[in-house]
Amino acid sequence: MQLYFAPLACSLATRIAFYEADAKAEYIQVDTKRKVLTKDNADFNAVNPLGQVPVLRLDDGSTLTENTAVLQYVAECFPQTRLMPAGGPAQARVRQWLGFIGTELHKAVYVPLLDSKASDAVKAYSRDKIKLRLDFLQSQLAGRQYLADHFTIADAYLTTILNWSRATSIDLSPWPAVADYYARMLKRPSIAKAVSEEYELYMKEK
Ligand SMILES: N[C@@H](CCC(=O)N[C@@H](CS)C(=O)NCC(=O)O)C(=O)O
Numbered sequence: 690m691q692l693y694f695a696p697l698a699c700s701l702a703t704r705i706a707f708y709e710a711d712a713k714a715e716y717i718q719v720d721t722k723r724k725v726l727t728k729d730n731a732d733f734n735a736v737n738p739l740g741q742v743p744v745l746r747l748d749d750g751s752t753l754t755e756n757t758a759v760l761q762y763v764a765e766c767f768p769q770t771r772l773m774p775a776g777g778p779a780q781a782r783v784r785q786w787l788g789f790i791g792t793e794l795h796k797a798v799y800v801p802l803l804d805s806k807a808s809d810a811v812k813a814y815s816r817d818k819i820k821l822r823l824d825f826l827q828s829q830l831a832g833r834q835y836l837a838d839h840f841t842i843a844d845a846y847l848t849t850i851l852n853w854s855r856a857t858s859i860d861l862s863p864w865p866a867v868a869d870y871y872a873r874m875l876k877r878p879s880i881a882k883a884v885s886e887e888y889e890l891y892m893k894e895k
Pocket residue numbers: 695698699700721739740741742743754755756757791
């Protein structure tokens with residue numbers, strides 16, 4: 690499989706999932722501002738007309754987009770990793786978290802704060818949403834190591850999004866269970882490796 694990614698973007702979650710599975714994948718870097726592949730300036734819109742990462746190219750040559758679909762596909766390819774519970778309420782709970790992270794955190798809060806084109810009013814609208822959402826995360830993470838009973842794709846995605854807190858000046862310290870969780874996740878070998886590799890690429894790109 691090939692993963693089209695941008696350094697430290699939401700596609701990082703899929704790299705983490707691959708590292709958790711100890712799976713081979715090809716990583717193709719994308720400049721999402723210029724909509725080109727970094728290695729040869731090929732048109733990225735030809736890969737994904739939305740111009741967004743992640744894109745997963747499957748072994749049959751087709752492409753899969755949308756982070757939550759990509760993550761679930763990777764988890765299903767490597768069931769031994771238990772990155773997604775096999776079924777029932779445990780699986781539904783991980784899906785609930787993927788929905789929450791994707792819509793309530795990634796898109797509603799972090800993306801507008803990261804977007805240099807977002808107006809001050811838009812940023813204020815997003816900042817207003819932080820407290821309720823992080824209060825909820827705090828209540829759910831207190832006394833727990835992971836979002837579910839063990840590490841899942843939801844943790845890979847949440848860590849990827851929390852990793853943008855410094856860039857968006859979101860101080861996690863008022864939510865100690867969230868701050869502790871994030872610090873703990875950064876030490877997990879798959880995440881430490883993925884973050885340090887992509888940080889290097891990110892700095893190079895800058
Ligand atoms: N709905 C998409 C959103 C993905 C997304 O926002 N990707 C960002 C990077 S984190 C991106 O490629 N942004 C460039 C753009 O939107 O032009 C998903 O969930 O996968």
